[in-house]
Structure formats: structure tokens, C-alpha cells
Amino acid sequence: MKPCNSLKLLPALFFYSLIGIGVFFVGTKAYAKNTEYFQVMLAKKYTNQSVSGWLASEKLDGVRGYWNGSQMMSRNGNPYPAPQQFIENFPDFPLDGELYSQRGEFAMLSGLVRSGKDWSKIKYYVFDVPMAKGGLLQRLEKIQRWLKHNPNPNIVIIPQRKVKNFAEALAMRQAIEQGGGEGVILRDPDSPYLSKRTNTMLKLKKDDDAECIVTQYLAGKGKYRGQMGAILCRLPNGQSIKIGSGFNDSERIHPPAIGSTITYRYNGLTKNGKPRFPRFWRIRKDKPDSGNEIVSKKLKIKQIRKEK
Numbered sequence: 001m002k003p004c005n006s007l008k009l010l011p012a013l014f015f016y017s018l019i020g021i022g023v024f025f026v027g028t029k030a031y032a033k034n035t036e037y038f039q040v041m042l043a044k045k046y047t048n049q050s051v052s053g054w055l056a057s058e059k060l061d062g063v064r065g066y067w068n069g070s071q072m073m074s075r076n077g078n079p080y081p082a083p084q085q086f087i088e089n090f091p092d093f094p095l096d097g098e099l100y101s102q103r104g105e106f107a108m109l110s111g112l113v114r115s116g117k118d119w120s121k122i123k124y125y126v127f128d129v130p131m132a133k134g135g136l137l138q139r140l141e142k143i144q145r146w147l148k149h150n151p152n153p154n155i156v157i158i159p160q161r162k163v164k165n166f167a168e169a170l171a172m173r174q175a176i177e178q179g180g181g182e183g184v185i186l187r188d189p190d191s192p193y194l195s196k197r198t199n200t201m202l203k204l205k206k207d208d209d210a211e212c213i214v215t216q217y218l219a220g221k222g223k224y225r226g227q228m229g230a231i232l233c234r235l236p237n238g239q240s241i242k243i244g245s246g247f248n249d250s251e252r253i254h255p256p257a258i259g260s261t262i263t264y265r266y267n268g269l270t271k272n273g274k275p276r277f278p279r280f281w282r283i284r285k286d287k288p289d290s291g292n293e294i295v296s297k298k299l300k301i302k303q304i305r306k307e308k
Contacts, residue, residue, distance in 0.1 A: 037077035039195035040066050040096055041128065043185060046202040054186045055136055055160040056169050059203055060125055061182040062100030063113045067124070069094050081116025086154055091146050096193075097126040097158070103180040110285055127158045127185070130193045136160065137189060160187070173204050207265045210275065211284060212241065214256050227252040231280075233262065239274060246280030256283050 064075040069092050072082040080099075101109050101121045112119060132139035140157060147155060163169045163186075173184040183205035191200035212233035220229030229252075230244030243264055247255070256262050261284040266275035 038066060038068060038073070038094070038130075040064065040075045041130075041194055041201055042075075042197040043201040043203040044197055044199055045208060046186065046204045049199065049202065050166075051163065051169055051186050051202070052165050053189070054163060054169075055189050056163045056172055057127065057158045057160050057185050057187070058176050058181055059183040059185045059205065060098045060100045060158070061103065061106050062098035062125065063106075063110055065097055065099045065113075065124060067091075067095040067097075072099075072124075080113055083116060083119050086119045086122070089150060089152050090155070091143065091150070093132075093142070094130045095124070095126050095143060095155075096128040096130055097124055099123075100125050106282070110282075114285060123154055123156050125156045125158050128193055130195075132193075135190045135192075136187050139193065162189075169204055173206075177206060208267065208275070209263055209265045209281060210235075211261050211263050212236075212243075214258055214260050214262060215240065216258070217255060218242070218244075220252065224252060228255040231255060233264070233278075237273075241274060241278055243278045243280050251280070256280075260284075 065080065066073045066075065067087075067090060072080045072087060074080060099109065099113050099122050101123070109122065112122060126140075126143055128136065129139040129142045132142040134141075137160065140160070143155070143157060147157070161172070163172070169184055169186060176182070176184060183203060186202040186204055188200035191198075194200065212235050214231050215234050216232040217228045218230040218232065220227045228247070230242050233241050233243055235241060243262075246264070263281045263284055264275070264278045265281050266278045268276045270276050
């Protein structure tokens with residue numbers, strides 16, 4: 001009986017195993033690099049800063065989109081299911097902007113962006129080129145040159161207008177609001193792209209807005225009996241606020257999930273630093289729920305009814 005030759009194959013098997021492991025790690029590294037989280041530039045609220053000579057543009061009420069050179073991402077680093085025909089012939093360098101259709105269509109737009117089915121009504125409005133050098137206008141020249149040689153109907157550069165002073169910026173904001181728009185973004189033209197919330201990018205709006213995490217439902221009374229009457233929400237500083245207005249009838253029956261992030265509007269701060277007259281605006285669907293995302297909304301409503 002001849003001895004088994006399988007032992008002779010061990011060195012070869014070991015060698016190819018190493019190759020396979022190497023390919024796995026190289027592929028994993030490449031994938032991680034492709035989906036690596038990038039901190040986008042975020043605007044602060046205008047609070048009487050000097051904006052003479054700054055650049056102003058309309059603050060589009062769209063969905064923030066960061067193009068990393070190969071994939072459309074949310075501001076929190078989550079990939080959007082962008083149809084291939086939409087991102088076809090996009091540049092291989094990063095862009096920052098808004099996925100947008102037109103004024104007053106945020107709810108429809110938000111649903112389309114996350115479905116990935118039909119983006120025919122959406123365009124990508126670019127307001128910065130993060131990795132380019134120079135001030136804002138110099139950075140935007142990079143995408144302008146690229147589009148000159150690679151026309152793309154899905155990419156639009158947001159116009160930037162130089163304002164002499166705050167009065168001009170305010171007049172621009174009022175005109176936009178009268179037309180159903182949200183407000184104005186003011187940019188320091190000489191500032192580089194900063195991956196943080198910065199004073200070189202300011203939002204000028206009639207109403208303030210901020211975000212919080214839903215922590216609890218409060219039972220409704222009167223016409224809201226058997227429904228959600230208000231929610232308790234945790235602010236980034238750990239404080240809790242109650243929000244009872246701004247919800248429509250459907251949202252009171254199916255309120256934002258416990259653990260979800262919402263955006264609310266308010267009018268300044270109290271002497272204790274809490275938002276004055278907070279009211280619900282919308283759910284931040286590009287931000288994953290934290291903690292109790294599995295909790296059924298209907299179950300929570302039933303619990304409210306039982307507590308009554």
C-alpha cells in the first residue's frame with residue numbers, strides 16, 4: 001500500500017492560504033478606505049458677526065450629501081442607495097452639497113433619497129470641494145473646470161453672491177423666505193474647508209433649529225386622548241425638553257421612535273439655556289436610532305393608553 005501523498009501538498013496549501021488571507025485583508029482595507037467616515041463642515045448660527053465681503057447663497061432645504069469620489073454618503077457617513085445612472089460620470093474627487101429638488105418638497109425628497117429607486121427629480125447641488133486648495137471660490141473652480149469638460153445634468157453648482165454687509169444678507173434672506181425658501185448660508189471666502197462646526201460658515205434663518213433624541217412619550221389629553229400628547233427629548237448637553245407642538249395627526253398616532261433623532265425649531269434660549277417654544281419639525285432619517293430603535297410605535301401608543 002502506497003503512502004498518502006497529501007502531506008506533500010501541505011506546503012502548497014499553506015502558501016495559497018496565506019495568499020487568500022492577504023487578498024482578504026487588502027480587500028477589507030480598500031473597502032474601509034472607500035467607506036471611511038468624513039466629518040463634513042457644519043454651519044453655526046449667525047449671532048451678529050461681521051459678514052462684510054462674505055459670500056452668500058440660499059440654504060437649500062435638501063438632504064446633505066457628501067460625494068467621496070465613488071459613493072454618495074450622508075453627513076454621518078452612511079451610504080445612500082444612489083442609482084447608478086444618477087452618479088454615472090461623477091468626478092473621482094470629493095464634493096460637498098445637497099441632494100435637492102425644489103422648495104417645499106423635503107418630505108418627498110427625503111423618501112426618494114433613502115429608497116434609491118427614482119432620483120429623476122433630484123439634482124446634486126454642490127457648495128464646496130473639500131480637498132481642493134484655496135478659498136471657497138478657488139475650490140469651486142475645480143468642479144467648474146471638471147464640468148466644462150465633463151458636462152453632467154445631475155450636478156449643479158450653487159451660486160455664491162458677495163454681500164457688502166449684514167443688511168444685504170438680511171434682504172437676501174427675506175426675499176428667499178418670501179419665495180418659500182429656508183434662509184441663507186454665509187461663508188468666509190478666505191477660509192479653508194474645515195471638518196467641524198465653524199464660525200466661518202453661518203446660517204441666517206428666521207427660526208432657530210437644533211436636534212435632540214426622543215426618550216419618552218407623554219399621553220395626550222382632550223382631542224389628543226389616546227394619542228401621543230408630547231415627547232421628552234434629550235439635548236446634546238444632557239438636558240431634557242418637552243415638545244408638544246408641531247406634530248400632525250398622523251405623527252401623534254405614529255410618533256418618532258424612541259431613540260430616534262429629530263429636528264425641532266425654537267425661538268432663542270431661556271435664561272437657563274433651554275430652547276424657547278420648541279416645536280417638532282421633522283425626523284433626521286439619515287441618523288441611526290440609538291437604544292430603542294426596535295420599539296414598536298404602535299406598542300408605545302398602546303402603553304400610553306394603558307397608563308391613562
